[in-house]
Each structure stands twice: as C-alpha cells, then as structure tokens.
Amino acid sequence: MHASILKYFVEVARCGSIRKAAQNLYVASSAVNRQILKLEAEMGTDLFDRLPNGIRLNAAGERMLQHIRATLNDYHLMRSELDELKDERKGHVTVVAMDSLFVDFLPAAVEEFSELYPAVTYSIAAVTPSEVAPKVLGGDYDVGVTFMSKLPAGLEVAGQVALPPGVVMAFSHPLAKKERLSFADCRDHAFLRLEGPSPLQGVVSPRFAEFWDLVTPSVICNSTILLKRLVASGRGISFFSKLAFADEIARGEVVWRPFDEPNVNALTVGIITPCQRVLSSVTTEFVRGLVHRLKQVELSLTT
Template sequence: MHANVLKYFVEVARCGSIRKAAQNLYVASSAVNRQVLKLESEMGAELFDRLPNGIRLNAAGERVLQHIRSTLNDFHLMRSELDALKGERKGHVSVAAMDSLFVDFLPATVEEFSESYPAVTYSIAAVPPHDVPARLVSGEYDLGISYVTKLPAGLDVVTEVSLPPGVVMASSHPLAKKERISFEECRNHAFLRLEGRSPIQGVVANDFHEYWESLKPSVTCNSTTLLKRLIASGRGISFFSKLAFLDELARGEVVWRPLDDVNVNALTVGVIAPNQRALAHVTLQFVDRMVRRLKHVELSLRGV
C-alpha cells in the first residue's frame, strides 16, 4: 500500500472526521476522501460507518487499522536499524503520558535527549492515567508513563517509582501542618479538580466515586498548569503526585502531604512498554533516559 493511504487512513480513524483529518494533514478534504475510498475499493469492503456527525471505524476497519499500525511499526523499526548501521541517530519516539508529566519531567527529558539525538522526532500525548495502557496496546504509541495498576496483556513495566498522589496546597494552608490528610478533611476546604476520572478511583473503596462526585470544587478544568498556579496562590487544594510540582516544592511555595489511605500511598508511577513488538533502537535509548530521570526525581523528592 502507498504510504499516503496508510497515513490518511490512520488520521481519519483517529479524528472520526475526514475534514478534521485533512486539516491535520494540511491537504484538501477531497484528497483524503479519495484515498479512503481507494483503500475501501482495494479491500473490497467499507471500512467506516458513515454517520450524520462524522465517520466511525467498523469491524473491518478496526482490523485494517491494526494491520497498518503493525506495518508502520515494522517500517520505523527497519528505518531505525538502517540508520544505526549507518551510524546515524534518527527515528521517531511516541509517548502517551498523564498530564502532570508535561509540566517538568517530559520537557526536560526531551531537551536532554535532543542534545544527543537532534534528528529524532516526537509524538507526545497527554492522556488520562487510566487510558495510557490502551493507547499502547492499540499500537498508537510505543511508550507510556502513568500510575501503575493492573496492566492488560502485552505490556510490561520497565521501571516504577514511589510517587503516589497526595494533597498539594500552598505552604500557608491550614492542612499543611498535618502529617497525613483524610478524604473527609479535604471536603472542608476549597477543592480544585482536574477534569475527568481521578486516578485514585481505581485503588480505594468503591464509595470513592460517590465521594469524588459529591465534592463541590471551586474550579474544575483540564489543565494542570492552571491548577498549579491556583494552588500555589492559596486558592485551594488538590490531589497530585509530587511530579507536577518539582520546582514549587523545591522553592517551598507548596507542600505535599500523603493521604491517609494505604492503597493510595502504594500507587507507583511507571514507564510502560509493549512486550509483543520490537521497539526501535532510538526508542529504547529514550526509555533509558526516562528511567534514569524518573529515578533521579524520586531520589531528589525524598523528604520533600
């Protein structure tokens, strides 16, 4: 199959819209539609269900997408191996990670890695923690960083560190004087909530969902950066790992306190990778940099 057909098909499947896919690919919608129709003709079957508000992969399309991702992975692997034979340092790294890692950890890792591998390109997506494993299993991304819970078959934890979620607040907050904080104590203070399902939900008692929904946050948003600023200014408290507040903790602007829950405190943050497909040389090198940085961060945050 021609490379453009594969690229267009994957983007349409991801967007659920030919128009949005065309915008992302910087080509005309007619060109994308033509390639999709050409692929369906070659396959002898429709690959999408056409809906009033877009298009959606059907069973045949899901199977084709699985094959294409496997084909593209093998292609990138082969290119990486050829580059390695020529002594070149090229390739592509794709990572799905929880949003808090985009504040300091991932930017620093990419900056450091780019000094040694300046020709490498990246696809890095902020994904809710519980969705990270699925993005790797599907082949959409090669690496993941998230809280480690029960993983689906086909994935391994490369390394994990003890950086569980806890309560983050301004250093002047009344709760900052406590060594541990209960969920009920949090209810009595202004709460700032990151939109979506909390990573804590899967590891504590079943009634946590009711507790989470019963909270009346003063702010709900999908931006860790915004919540960080509001927390540091004393506008409220929230649940975060120390990973999102490396600089603020070092400067003493905020404090982090563990929750009074043994299951939450046992949560780890891990680098996750597939075990059923080979990863390119440059991706393995990037894994090594992430592992080293994650362990360094864990060590530097002890006692903070």
C-alpha cells in the same frame, strides 16, 4: 499498498468521517474517498460501516487497522536502523503522559536526551492518567507515563516508582500540621482541581470517587501550571503526586501529605511500553533514560 492509502485509512478510522479526515490531511474529500474505495476493492470487502453521521470500522476494518499500524511501525523502525547504519542518531520518539509531568519532568528528560540525540524528533501528548494505557496499546504512542493500575494484555512496565497521589498545600495551610489526611479532612477546605474526570478514575476505591463527585471546587482549570501557583499562594489544596511539585517541595513552598488510604498509597507512577511492537533503538534509549530520571526523582523526594 501505497503509503497514501495507509495514511488516509488511518486518519479516516481515527476521525470516523471522510470529510474530517480530508481536512486534517489537507486534501479533497473525493481523493480520500477514492483511496478508501480502492482499498476496499483490493481487499474484496467493505472495511467501514457507512452510517448517517459518518463511518465506522467493521471487523475487517479493525483487522486492517492493526496490520497498517504494524506496517507503519516496522517502517519507522527500519528508517531508524538505516540512520544508525549511516552513523546518524536520528529517529522519532512518541510519548503520552499525564498532564502533571509536563511542567518539569518531561521537559527535563527531553532536554537531556536531545543533548545526546540532537536530530531526534518528538510527538508528546498530555492526557488524563486513565487514557495513557489505551493510547500506547492502540499504537498512537510508544511510551506512556501514568499512575499504575492493572495493565491490559499487550503492555509491559519499563519502570515504576513509589510516588502515589496525595494532598499538596501551602506551608501555612492548617492541614499541613497533620501527618496523614482523610477525604473528610479535605472536604471543608477550598479545593482546586484540573478540568475533566478524576485523575485517579478507575484506579482507587469508590470512596475517592464519592468524594470527587460531591466536593465543590473553588477553582477548576485545565492548566497544571496555574494550579501549582494557586496552591503555593495558599488559595487551596489539590491532589497530586510529589512528582508534580518536586521543585516546590524542595524549596519549601508547599507541603505534601499522604492520604489515610492504603489503596491510594499503594499506587505507583510507571513507564509503560507495548509488548507486541519492536521499539526503535532511539526510543529504547529514551525509555532507559526516562526510567533512570524517574528513579532519581523518587530518591530525591523520599530521602
């Protein structure tokens, strides 16, 4: 199949609309529609259900999408291998991770890797922890970093460390005097949180979900950088892994306290990759470096 058909099909499947896909691809809607019809004619079956408000993959379309993603992955893998044969350290690394890792951890990892592989390009996205695994499993990204829960079939853990979420606050905050904190301890203090669903949605007890739903935050925003500054200045408390505040903790600007909740404290931060897709050698090297860096951070924060 021609490369443009593959590209058009994947974008239409992602958008659920030929018009939106055409806008993203910077081509005419008629061109996209023509390619989709051509593909369906070649396959001898409809691949989409046509709905009043768009189109949706049917069972045949879902199977086609799996095939196309595998084909594109094999193509990128082949290109990376050809580059290596030419002694060129090229390739493309795709990473999806929870937002708190974008302040220090991931930038440092990319900077370090870029010194060894200056020609490598990257696609990196920030999402909520619960969205990481589905995006790696679906083939949108090859590497994911998130709080670990039960993984769906098709994913494996490249490495994980014991850096569970806890309560972060300014050194002078009253709760800093306690060794462990309950949800009840936190309820009467100004609470700062990221916009959207709980970062621990689906991975901890109902008691956490109840607290999350009942508490009234003093600040809601979509920027980890802003929350970090507000926490350090004493404007309130927030829930993060030590990983998100490594530098601030080392400088004594904030303190981190664990929850008095065994199931929360058992959570780990992990790096996940797909089992059923062969990763390029450059992505494999990036994962190896990421695991090493994660373990280094764990060691520095627990000693």
